[in-house]
Amino acid sequence: MIKIGMTLRLQALEEEESSNYRSKVVEQEGSTIYIDYPINETTGRTNIFPKGTTFNVSFVDQSQTVYQFKTEIIGKKMGKIPMLMIYFSQDDMIRIQRREYVRVNSALDISIHDMKSIKKPFHSITTDISGGGLCALYPIEELYHNGDVVDICVVLPMENERTEYIMTEASVIRIFKKDEADKPLLTLEFKDISERDRQLIIRHCFETQLKNRRREL
Structure with a gap:
């Protein structure tokens, strides 16, 4: 469902003013997803994200269905680019209705x-x-x-x-x-x-x- 190159939108849960970020999936190993450093959609800048930082993550699949899940940073990895490691469980994922808000x-x-x-x-x-x-x-x-x-x-x-x-x-x-x-x-x-x-x-x-x-x- 989540594929390499897919864009993720992340909402930081612990910042004083909840900020929205975007990132891309670089690698995936089982329940661990490697993403590039998230970019703040308002400022265009990245931030320092320590291990344990929590996010709400949403993405759109090939059928244009929106999904959302909660995650946290579980580590960092240096490759061709610096990456963050986040945990992904399909059991925690929720499908979001696009035409009307979930009540x-x-x-x-x-x-x-x-x-x-x-x-x-x-x-x-x-x-x-x-x-x-x-x-x-x-x-x-x-x-x-x-x-x-x-x-x-x-x-x-x-x-x-x-x-x-x-x-x-x-x-x-x-x-x-x-x-x-x-x-x-x-x-x-x-x-x-x-x-x-x-x-x-x-x-x-x-x-x-x-x-x-x-x-x-």
């Missing part, structure tokens, strides 16, 4: 504010989230209607023990009730969300999927 069940703290400061803000818990929007428990009293735009803040715990705060505008898409739920549900679609924040949410979804898959195994 996962996730209970996250969220606060919702009226942009005009007319309606009172409220705090709630999400039931699921994706890179495109989320669903949250909604108070019994009617505050908002379909099409309303609100300010939201979502508390996003990451696997690296950091907590991110996603603040963006969102549109109210639907308010509905499920028979098994005590409260109505509110679906929101992100508006004008920064690409950095969207990528953080996508990473949270990926990490949640991976945890669920490991539990099943």
Whole structure:
């Protein structure tokens, strides 16, 4: 599936500002992949990556399907060019849907504010989230209607023990009730969300999927 010469996109998990890098596969031996030094897609420069540095890695195969997996640097090798060694396990790989964002069940703290400061803000818990929007428990009293735009803040715990705060505008898409739920549900679609924040949410979804898959195994 991963071939020599293939381009990999790496997202550093431990940097203060998550950075995206690109690299190419130089060699492969079993579960070890040798890559050239990753180039920062913003600055065009490389960085110092010590052993143990963790990344989310994505690539596109011949059928244009996107896959993602988490890895870490397990060593370095000097050849015609300096290379990093990363671990690859097909069991940890997740297929990413390209046409729509992957949605996962996730209970996250969220606060919702009226942009005009007319309606009172409220705090709630999400039931699921994706890179495109989320669903949250909604108070019994009617505050908002379909099409309303609100300010939201979502508390996003990451696997690296950091907590991110996603603040963006969102549109109210639907308010509905499920028979098994005590409260109505509110679906929101992100508006004008920064690409950095969207990528953080996508990473949270990926990490949640991976945890669920490991539990099943």
